[in-house]
Amino acid sequence: MQTLRFDNRFTRLLPADAETENDRRQVYRACYSRVQPTAVSAPELIAWAPAVAARLGLSDADCMSDLFVQVFSGNRLLPGMEPHATCYGGHQFGSWAGQLGDGRAINLGELVNDAGEHWMLQLKGAGPTPYSRNADGLAVLRSSIREFLCSEAMHHLGIPTTRALSMVATGEQVMRDMFYDGRPALEPGAVVCRVAPSFLRFGSLQIFAARKDPETLKQLLDFTIRHDFPHLGEPGKACYLQWFAEVCQRTADLIVAWMRVGFVHGVMNTDNMSVLGLTIDYGPYGWLEGFDPDWTPNTTDRQMHRYCFGKQAAMAGWNLARLGEAILPLIGDVGLLQAQLDQYTAYYRSQWQAMMAGKLGLIAFRAPEDDALVDELQRILQLTETDMTIFYRKLADLDDHINPDDCSDTMLMQPLLDAWYAPQQITADIKGQIGSWLRRYIRRLQQDGRSHELRRAAMNRSNPKYVLRNYLAQVAIDRAEAGDYSEIHRLQALLLRPYDEQPECEAYAARRPEWARERAGCSMLSCSS
Numbered sequence: 001m002q003t004l005r006f007d008n009r010f011t012r013l014l015p016a017d018a019e020t021e022n023d024r025r026q027v028y029r030a031c032y033s034r035v036q037p038t039a040v041s042a043p044e045l046i047a048w049a050p051a052v053a054a055r056l057g058l059s060d061a062d063c064m065s066d067l068f069v070q071v072f073s074g075n076r077l078l079p080g081m082e083p084h085a086t087c088y089g090g091h092q093f094g095s096w097a098g099q100l101g102d103g104r105a106i107n108l109g110e111l112v113n114d115a116g117e118h119w120m121l122q123l124k125g126a127g128p129t130p131y132s133r134n135a136d137g138l139a140v141l142r143s144s145i146r147e148f149l150c151s152e153a154m155h156h157l158g159i160p161t162t163r164a165l166s167m168v169a170t171g172e173q174v175m176r177d178m179f180y181d182g183r184p185a186l187e188p189g190a191v192v193c194r195v196a197p198s199f200l201r202f203g204s205l206q207i208f209a210a211r212k213d214p215e216t217l218k219q220l221l222d223f224t225i226r227h228d229f230p231h232l233g234e235p236g237k238a239c240y241l242q243w244f245a246e247v248c249q250r251t252a253d254l255i256v257a258w259m260r261v262g263f264v265h266g267v268m269n270t271d272n273m274s275v276l277g278l279t280i281d282y283g284p285y286g287w288l289e290g291f292d293p294d295w296t297p298n299t300t301d302r303q304m305h306r307y308c309f310g311k312q313a314a315m316a317g318w319n320l321a322r323l324g325e326a327i328l329p330l331i332g333d334v335g336l337l338q339a340q341l342d343q344y345t346a347y348y349r350s351q352w353q354a355m356m357a358g359k360l361g362l363i364a365f366r367a368p369e370d371d372a373l374v375d376e377l378q379r380i381l382q383l384t385e386t387d388m389t390i391f392y393r394k395l396a397d398l399d400d401h402i403n404p405d406d407c408s409d410t411m412l413m414q415p416l417l418d419a420w421y422a423p424q425q426i427t428a429d430i431k432g433q434i435g436s437w438l439r440r441y442i443r444r445l446q447q448d449g450r451s452h453e454l455r456r457a458a459m460n461r462s463n464p465k466y467v468l469r470n471y472l473a474q475v476a477i478d479r480a481e482a483g484d485y486s487e488i489h490r491l492q493a494l495l496l497r498p499y500d501e502q503p504e505c506e507a508y509a510a511r512r513p514e515w516a517r518e519r520a521g522c523s524m525l526s527c528s529s
Helices: 009-013 050-056 066-071 141-157 202-210 214-228 237-261 309-331 334-360 369-380 388-395 409-419 428-448 452-462 470-481 486-494 503-509
Strands: 032-034 044-048 084-086 089-092 095-099 105-112 118-124 163-176 185-196
Touching: 009 032, 009 084, 009 105, 009 214, 044 050, 044 066, 044 486, 050 118, 050 163, 089 202, 095 202, 141 163, 141 185, 141 470, 141 486, 202 214, 202 309, 214 237, 214 309, 237 309, 237 334, 309 334, 334 369, 334 452, 369 428, 388 409, 388 452, 388 503, 409 428, 470 486, 486 503
Parallel strands: none
Antiparallel strands: 032 084, 044 163, 084 105, 089 095, 105 118, 118 185, 163 185
């Protein structure tokens, strides 16, 4: 570990905060503040991701060493590390929030691996920074488990994301009011090491535009183009527009990927949107269980449903518009930016259609016929409580080489029974509507002429069998808080292969149990979760 190489371009090439004291303040004309992690009393390694470690040039022996635990708990620094917290702003739930910044994240430095890739190492929960406002900069075990597991689960689902290298218990207690209801309690603390080529957010650029600081805005945008988008060429007005177009496209691809697996981010503020098109900041996220486009896991959003499942594409578009406003001073033509936003809408629609074709096992999406088929499916899924993940996975088992008119509704629905939470409550009318859609779907499959085996294999590559359901994460949290980390390791291994059958893990693919329907951590989460 002592030989790891760091090339800290961000701190070397961008303006630093002139003040060096770690006190809460507004930071102007600077992209970051230098800050040291807070030492902890009794660090203990809970888990690490071997694939991430290998990408960084770390062996299993490295990860099991005391030095690893000390470094990734924040107790020690390796040669070449330059810890810092970045300055950014953002719109939160539609309103400009001003300066936000890395309030509980400290970047250790940019590691360069043997392939020449740059990876920023970031500790989440390593203590206060100038951007912590009134907070302590720490993280609790429950939120750390959710971050660690979900980062890796999303990667193996094929969704762009930051990664998680490690999770370390601090041996200390942290005071948290989980639901902001005046009932704080002490919880075990932990630190997660997050890894990404860059953690730059929409809000990283917004803060300088809002402060009428075009010089720092240009410096930061030029930096990210040169180092994260070098294929676009030398920064300039035309290049900025190309960059914005690519961010729009990457964002659309990301949201389509979320929608494919039923993931709900829960807090799509502009400070939580990556310019690289990565999923970042795993807080009050969740997976659709009962299919409901209006569902959000975030208690803060229970009234507005601003960031619910069905609005994620629209909210991403709104956020992109705010990013466009931020770089407008460097482009000077709002019409050019609006044209790219229009392209976002069109591109998202085309990619969403292609994604739905994959989920349904169609060779290609044919509009308008398939638009009507998919629209009707969205309605059918809401007639009775239907588990999205199970429904699509089981749909692959449907026999599409039969005459659907020769089968009763009950026969057609048989492969899908596990997807319904209360099949006994399905009325004759609902059964008739589901059966009618299944007949229409089978006829559409027969038009493609694909073999059952090829279609089933294709659908199972698009529709995961295993996702990190909130209740599964909560079971792991409950056991970990009692000192048993084994369920974290089981889930970590399970989620390495989310599309495989894994018969020994069948219980992890089941519907949400009734006890989890309203339990905190399973259905109700806050931004401190």
